[in-house]
Amino acid sequence: MARRFNRRDFLAVTGLVSVGAMLAACQPKVVEKVVKETVVVEKEKVVEKEVKETVVVEKKVEVAKEVTKVVEKVVEKQVGIKNVPRERTLVYLFGGSGGTWSDAGNCNPYLATGFTHQVGLAAAIEGLQYYSAFADKQMPWTAESHSYNDALTELTVKIRKGVEWSDGVPFTAKDVEYTLNLCLKWAPQVRNSAYIKDHVKEVKALDDYTVKITFLDPCPRFYFETLTFKFDTGQYIIPEHIFKDVADPTTFQFWGPEKGWPVSTAPYRVSYFTNMQKFLDRRDDWWAAKIGFQKLPEVERFLVLPQVDDTKAAQLSIANEIDACLDLRPTIMKTILETNPAVISHTGKNKPYGYVDWWPNNIGFNDLEEPFKNPDLRWAVSYAIDRDQSIQVAYDGAGSKQPLFFPSYKSLKPFMDNIKDLLEKYPSNEYNPAKSEELMKKNGYAKDKEGFWVKDGKRIVMDMGGWQVWADIGPVVAEQLRKGGFEATYSQPSDWGDRVNLGKVNGFWYGHGGSVGPDPWLSMTIYHSKYVAVTGAPGWSGPWRWKNEEYTALVDQIGLLPMGDPKIMDLWHKAMEIWLRELPSVPMIEWYHRIPMNTTYWTGWPTAENPYLNGAPWHLTCPRILDNLKQVKK
Amino acid sequence: MRAAYLLKRFGLLLAVLWTAATLNFFLPRLTPRNPIRERIVQLATSGGYLEQGIEEMVKAYEAKFGLDQPLWKQYLRYLGDMVRLDLGYSLTAFPKTVMELIGEVVGWSIGIAAVTLLLSFLIGSVLGALIAWPKSPKFLQYLVAPLMTISSVPAYIFGLVLIYFLAFRAKIFPMMGGFTLGTVPDGSFAYYMDVLKHALLPALSVILVSLGGWALGMRGMMVTVEGEDYMILAEAKGLKSNRLFSRYAVRNALLPQITGLGLALGYLVTGQILVESLFGFPGIGSLLNRSVFVYDYNAILGVTFMIILSVGVMTLILDLIYPLLDPRIRTGEGK
Numbered sequence: 001m002a003r004r005f006n007r008r009d010f011l012a013v014t015g016l017v018s019v020g021a022m023l024a025a026c027q028p029k030v031v032e033k034v035v036k037e038t039v040v041v042e043k044e045k046v047v048e049k050e051v052k053e054t055v056v057v058e059k060k061v062e063v064a065k066e067v068t069k070v071v072e073k074v075v076e077k078q079v080g081i082k083n084v085p086r087e088r089t090l091v092y093l094f095g096g097s098g099g100t101w102s103d104a105g106n107c108n109p110y111l112a113t114g115f116t117h118q119v120g121l122a123a124a125i126e127g128l129q130y131y132s133a134f135a136d137k138q139m140p141w142t143a144e145s146h147s148y149n150d151a152l153t154e155l156t157v158k159i160r161k162g163v164e165w166s167d168g169v170p171f172t173a174k175d176v177e178y179t180l181n182l183c184l185k186w187a188p189q190v191r192n193s194a195y196i197k198d199h200v201k202e203v204k205a206l207d208d209y210t211v212k213i214t215f216l217d218p219c220p221r222f223y224f225e226t227l228t229f230k231f232d233t234g235q236y237i238i239p240e241h242i243f244k245d246v247a248d249p250t251t252f253q254f255w256g257p258e259k260g261w262p263v264s265t266a267p268y269r270v271s272y273f274t275n276m277q278k279f280l281d282r283r284d285d286w287w288a289a290k291i292g293f294q295k296l297p298e299v300e301r302f303l304v305l306p307q308v309d310d311t312k313a314a315q316l317s318i319a320n321e322i323d324a325c326l327d328l329r330p331t332i333m334k335t336i337l338e339t340n341p342a343v344i345s346h347t348g349k350n351k352p353y354g355y356v357d358w359w360p361n362n363i364g365f366n367d368l369e370e371p372f373k374n375p376d377l378r379w380a381v382s383y384a385i386d387r388d389q390s391i392q393v394a395y396d397g398a399g400s401k402q403p404l405f406f407p408s409y410k411s412l413k414p415f416m417d418n419i420k421d422l423l424e425k426y427p428s429n430e431y432n433p434a435k436s437e438e439l440m441k442k443n444g445y446a447k448d449k450e451g452f453w454v455k456d457g458k459r460i461v462m463d464m465g466g467w468q469v470w471a472d473i474g475p476v477v478a479e480q481l482r483k484g485g486f487e488a489t490y491s492q493p494s495d496w497g498d499r500v501n502l503g504k505v506n507g508f509w510y511g512h513g514g515s516v517g518p519d520p521w522l523s524m525t526i527y528h529s530k531y532v533a534v535t536g537a538p539g540w541s542g543p544w545r546w547k548n549e550e551y552t553a554l555v556d557q558i559g560l561l562p563m564g565d566p567k568i569m570d571l572w573h574k575a576m577e578i579w580l581r582e583l584p585s586v587p588m589i590e591w592y593h594r595i596p597m598n599t600t601y602w603t604g605w606p607t608a609e610n611p612y613l614n615g616a617p618w619h620l621t622c623p624r625i626l627d628n629l630k631q632v633k634k
Numbered sequence: 635m636r637a638a639y640l641l642k643r644f645g646l647l648l649a650v651l652w653t654a655a656t657l658n659f660f661l662p663r664l665t666p667r668n669p670i671r672e673r674i675v676q677l678a679t680s681g682g683y684l685e686q687g688i689e690e691m692v693k694a695y696e697a698k699f700g701l702d703q704p705l706w707k708q709y710l711r712y713l714g715d716m717v718r719l720d721l722g723y724s725l726t727a728f729p730k731t732v733m734e735l736i737g738e739v740v741g742w743s744i745g746i747a748a749v750t751l752l753l754s755f756l757i758g759s760v761l762g763a764l765i766a767w768p769k770s771p772k773f774l775q776y777l778v779a780p781l782m783t784i785s786s787v788p789a790y791i792f793g794l795v796l797i798y799f800l801a802f803r804a805k806i807f808p809m810m811g812g813f814t815l816g817t818v819p820d821g822s823f824a825y826y827m828d829v830l831k832h833a834l835l836p837a838l839s840v841i842l843v844s845l846g847g848w849a850l851g852m853r854g855m856m857v858t859v860e861g862e863d864y865m866i867l868a869e870a871k872g873l874k875s876n877r878l879f880s881r882y883a884v885r886n887a888l889l890p891q892i893t894g895l896g897l898a899l900g901y902l903v904t905g906q907i908l909v910e911s912l913f914g915f916p917g918i919g920s921l922l923n924r925s926v927f928v929y930d931y932n933a934i935l936g937v938t939f940m941i942i943l944s945v946g947v948m949t950l951i952l953d954l955i956y957p958l959l960d961p962r963i964r965t966g967e968g969k
Contacts, residue, residue, distance in 0.1 A: 081818050089816065097924035099810055099914020102727040102735055102933070112691060113673045114728040187687070189694045194687020250698075251729040275738050276916050277815050303816050308914040315802045315809055494929075495667050497675060502666075538671065538689055 004581065021109040038526040081272050081279060087601050087633040088300040090626070093313055093325035095119035096306030104275045107262035108254035109236035110182070110190040118232070118618035120278045120304030123268040123626060125236055127229030128157065128176070130386050130624055133358065133516040135610035136411040138228070142171055142237070142265055146227075152218035152562060157227070159209045162291035165239050165263045166283055173205035175490045178240035180213065182249060189250050192226065192235060220562040229620040230516055231358050239263045266623050267297055278304040297623075298631045299602070313596075317343055320600045324617050327354060327474060327593040330398035342600045346593070346615055347608050352398040354594035355614055356409070359511035362585035363464070363477070366503040368535055371460055375582045376439045381507075382463075382586045383436035384484025385477055387429055396471035402590045403428045404576070405526070411517030418569055419576045426580035428587045436484055445485075453485040462488040462507030465496040470509045473589065481507070500543050503535040510543055511591055520565045522574060523567060523593070524555045527584060546584030551575050640954070646854025647950045654942040655716045658935045659709055669931035670695045673725050676928065693838065699723065721936030726928045732936035735921060741915035743811055746833050750840040755895050757841070763884050766856030767847065769875055778853070785846025790908035793839035797913070800835060807835040810914030836913040842905055851894065855887035862886070896952040897945075 095101060106114045109125065114374060117125055128143035144160045159502040163171035187193035199222065202214040215222065226235050236318060242263055246252045254262045255273065262270055267286040274281035280302040288294035305322070307313060313325045314332050318340045328336070333353040336343050346355040363381070365372035372378055391399040403423050406412055444455040445460075450461045464478050474490035481488035488507055499505045514523030529552040531542025539545060554575040558568050595615050597605040606615040606625060613621050613628075669968045671692040696702045699722075700711065715722060721732035765777060784792075801809040813819060813828045828894050858864065860883060907919035914920070918937060924932035 022774055083817075086816070093815065097927040098911030098920035099919045100739070100916045100924060102724060102730070102921070102924060102928075102930070104727075104730075106727060106739065111728060112695060113670070113677070113725055114730065116677055131880070163750070188690035189698075192686075194690055198686065253729060272818060275735075276812065305811075305815050308810050308911070312797075312914065315797075318801070319805075319809070321809070495665065497672055498667050501671070501675070538692075 020479045033299075082281075084281070084301040088298075088631060089303050090301070090324075090477060090602055090629065091303045091305065091322045092120065093305050093307050093316065093322045094618055095326075095561055098273045099306050099308045102275060102307050103530075104253035104273050105253055107239065107270055107273070108249065108252050110186070110249050111253075112189055112191065112250060117236075117620060119306075120280060120302065120617075121270065122618065122620050122622035123280045123302050123599050124262060124264045124266045124270050126264070126266045126623065127227070127234045127620060128159075128237065129223070129228045130621055131224070131228050131230040131516070131623070131626075132611075132613045133230065133407075133409045133411065134355070134606070134614055136409075136517055141229075143176075146223045148220060148223075148562070152560070153215045155213040155215070155219070155223055156206075157213070157223070158210045158385070159211065159231065160293075161209060162293075164287040164290070165241075165265055166269055166285075167239075167260050167263050168285075169239065169241050169263075170208070171237075171239075171265050171287070172208040173211035174208070175240045176211045176236055177203045177205040178243065179235065179237045180467075182238070182243065183235070186249060195226070196235075209430055212553075224518075224563065225522055231614070231616075231619050231621070232513070234620050238395045267626070268302055268623065276306065280304065280522050294627060297626045297629065299327045299626050299629055302626060317596045317598060320598055323598045323600075323602055324595055324605075324615075326618070327595050330395045330592075330594060333594045333596060334396065334398075336596045340598070341595045343598050344605065344607065345596065346606070352395070352400065352592050352594070354398075354592040355608070355611075356400075357591040357593045357614070357616075358407045358409075358516045359426050359513055360405050360407055361470075361509060361511050361588045361591055361593040362405055363588055364500075364508050364510050364544050364585040365506040366535060367584050368503065368532070371455075372506055374443060376443050377460070378583045378586060380436045380439040380443075381432060381481065381484075381486060382428060382583060383432045383439070384486065385586065385588075386431040387588065388431070390473055390476045390480065394476045398594075399473075399592060401429050401588065402589045403587050404579070405512040405585070405587060406515060406520055406523055408590060409517050412515065412520055415520050415569070415572055418573055419580075422573070422577055422580050424530045426583070428580060428583065432485060440485065447485055451483075451485055452487050459487045460485075460506075462486055463499075463505050464488050464507035464509065465493060465499065465505060466509035467496070468492060474509060477588075478507075501538050503533070503537075503539060503545050508543070509588075510585075519558075519568060520572060521555070521558050521563075521568075523602075524558065524572075527579065528552050528555055544584050546582065548578060548582060548584075551578045551582075599632065601632050602629045603632055643950055643953050645889035647946050650946050651716075651943060652713075654946075655713065655939060656709075658939055658942075659712050662931060662935070663705070667929065668692065668699065669725050670699065672929045689719040699725070717940065721939065722932045724924075724930055724933050726930040726933070732933050735933060736918065736937065736940060739916050739918050739921050742915065743906075743919060746837055746910075746915065746917060747838060749833070749904075750837045750844070751895070751898055753837070754841045755848050755891070755898075758845045759852045759891050761845070762849035762852025762854075763856050763879070764885065766853040766860065767879055767883065768860075769879075778850070781849050784842055785844070785850065787843055788836065788908070789840045789843040790912050793836065793853075793909050793912045794947075796835055796839050808832050810873075812916045824879070830928050833915075836906070836909050836915050840909055848891065848894075852887060852891055855890055856883055859883050859887045873940050893952065895954070896948060899948050 016356060090499075095116070101119060103114050103116070103119070107121065109115055109117065113230065115121075126142055130139040131137070131139055132139065140160070142160055142163045144158045146155060146157045151160070151478075157173070157176060159171065159173050159176070165171055180200060183190055183193040184195045184200060187197040199215050199217065199219050201216045203211065205211045213222070225233065228234055242254070242261070243249055256496065257271055265287060267283055267288065268280040269283050270278060271281040273401055282297060282300050284296060286296060289296045307326055310328050310332050313322070313328060314336050316322045317325065317336050319341065320340070330353060333345060337345060337349050337353065345353040347353060365378060367373060387401040391397060391401065402408065406416070408416070440453050443455075445455045448454045448459070464474060464480060466474055471492065478488040478490035485607055496508070500508045500510070512523055512526055514526055515521065526542075527544060527546055527550060528542070529547045531539065532547045533539030533542065534547050535545070554571050558571050558575075561568055593614065599605070606613045606628070613625055617625060671688070674688055674691055674695070687956060693702070700708060719733070721736070724730050724732050724735055761777065765774045797809060801807045808814065808831065811832055813832055817828070819825055837928065865878070865882055867880055906917070907923055909915070910917040910919035911923045921933065922937045925937060
């Protein structure tokens, strides 16, 4: 008779199974495909042989070194990736949340929702041309030159000879032709394709090194605004010989280190990419070094890690474990700079600990609806804000105000000088409570017993909101407005984006990603009437909801003129007079990128003293920063 | 165990899963937020520049993800997908699927959560039993107050303190990650030791905090058991103290603890959301945190559903094995 399976047996079996299951579950699944090449037997043989040989010659120190080298080689062979010492690695912390990303393996730049170049991949992408706003310099890169016809309806781009993709295939005009045609075919599903479709009629490679782009209308800024890499803008050029076989480029991951994907012309290739880290390894066969156009960068590995939080980033920076990260708040920067002598900012150890980004911040309203339909009220809000005080309180003085919506860049200075008279007439940064009060009274408002402006029994409610980036200055300005009689509160609701998008809030914080030079046209288009949607309809491209046909006509006129045309200045002056008179949004502050840059392992960072570029490694200009970094410990 | 009992339990599990899946589907849709638009706009605004045609792009991707279909159609398709455990595409990591994302991290969460849970359960239960046992050393009595205090501190706060002192100041432990970042996992012994080293600090913050709960629970049960007739009888029979402690008191006091352990096991896959995020530990908690942060609708729903599924299944398993663990419980038998 069979023995009964009793409770004790059950418990024992359950325990064993549970432990087994847990051990199995704990096995990490992170080695990915490259590990499949593991040759364990070979590993043992090699180690044994090498150690014996070195022991015979009685060089004990050498033995240790040799063993280390061999083990490194074994690891390299196992995972297909070489070991690179810390002093030849640049460590950069960016993106993700809680220490991980979710887009591991997404290397196709035309994945609309699953790709961003900001998280390190910018180092593996090259542009036809780069522009440094700080040096006010255009740097032709994979393209040598470009020219427009007289009517500005045709653009001819000359591709540099000798440029190669990382798989050895030459980079030609056909790649540019293919990329732009892909955008036309897949509009609006891929990056910037709607704009391209609106303006481009035809793209044709005339030969391997010449591509002609024909426009639907004069498009004098297409090369600069669309095809030149600067900050976060610029069209990615993709390899025709890979993508032509892809049925749907919007779902193609473009990842496969065993195939050499992603293929790129940049000096770095993505060799390892998980949800925890990315390795971008230098390609010693980079075309620019081959043809003597550039030296190989000294950074051998660009290691990109996900950001956990600002505090952790600061701790890692102080401990010299990272070389750069996403910009930090001024108080945190101050702590890092004071604690670690090796860390510098764009302005060294001095305030504002960073450089002016291309993203000036204003406070916006729904200008289509009452009460902020009335420019007087927008001006009243502007006069009620003490910008100097808010910068002092929120940023410990490490900031600056701006009078319009343009960054204070070298090439834009002539334009700002041109409207000095307007800024005197319309002092958009002035703190003047008396003028604010005067405007409110003129429009029939009176203060109630709590000190808030009231008309027809209604207070002016401003549910000011924004992202985390305004958490320091947002509440300060809200308090100033309350003192000025506006019922303002600052919060960061999760649906803040939608509220702005639908025109439901007044007093929202927002930035202007636009002109970086050499002229102000792109920023001016942000207030173009064509972007204005009615309240309740999504209006992301025009959150300010200000409609002025006269201003729009002036912007359109400038858009038809080539950059540098003397007629632009006059049109600009007229447009800015309208803008300042109406004040569709309240100019607030310049946005700063306060990036801690560690000099323990790397020098040559872009700084105020050496402003060859802006220092954000997340921008498309990233590879050109890597070109300039110098290894400290050789 | 009768078939009817089994059927009832399975039926209950299915009802729970259907309800959860349905709530999962409808609750996010009560908000006016559009995950596709938010993602596209988020990507665009993170670059500071809002390109033209965002609305057109949003519509194209809504169609791609089937979000332009009538709600009832979306719901039916969603239920079908849930049955097949097809959690759909991640909106922020497209074309990756939510199952792929969960697969990348679930091992880490189960690893750390299982170790912390079992250790805190074992240490806490033993400590609780010893505190309540009259013949234990007196100093153990003084542990009650600190245990109560520590157990009321959230694990992530404890984590912050540990990071500051043990990682940042003393540099004994690494500050973040599941292993030394910059190295490639090679499955070697050294790699596993590295993983262990990285797991210690997050594990410690959870263990120290949850230990108190287990210890206090066990202490309470021990006090109850110590007053039972069979304990007096066993003592009167002259049984040795060790035998009384281990075979009579602890064994009986442990049953509710095991119930608690079973239920807690169901939460293994949820990981320690805040603790994982704090330590940059690549578990499912970090995934959920990130998905909420970037409003990855499908990933949030997928992870939540997997949590509900695992808790439901563990509860079912517990229902089924409890009669075997405790001979006094025989559902429907002996009536």
